Amino acid sequence: MSKVVIPIYRVAEKILYLREQKVILDRDLARLYGVQTRVLNQAVKRNSDRFPSDFAFILWRAEIERISQFVTSSASLKFSKQVRVFTGKGVTTRSRGRCDE
Numbered sequence: 001m002s003k004v005v006i007p008i009y010r011v012a013e014k015i016l017y018l019r020e021q022k023v024i025l026d027r028d029l030a031r032l033y034g035v036q037t038r039v040l041n042q043a044v045k046r047n048s049d050r051f052p053s054d055f056a057f058i059l060w061r062a063e064i065e066r067i068s069q070f071v072t073s074s075a076s077l078k079f080s081k082q083v084r085v086f087t088g089k090g091v092t093t094r095s096r097g098r099c100d101e
Contacts, residue, residue, distance in 0.1 A: 006032055018063060023085035041084055059083045
């Protein structure tokens, strides 16, 4: 497996602050890994026993609507049925494995 280095600024510009912690949207993390959001989320569901319980969580509808108001590129979020965010721990854990596992 080849290792791709992602510049820190690309990660930093995607970080949001929700529920008193830094998180990154599933779609942004998927883009950083070069996979579709559904592929990332399927891998997480399929391998949920490999991750700590606090590595990701599903956003409430009000949180999705609030994000879609202040993040211009997130207008399509308000139409999403479910949006998962990854905590710092989740991003670190996910980076140790591949998204298509």
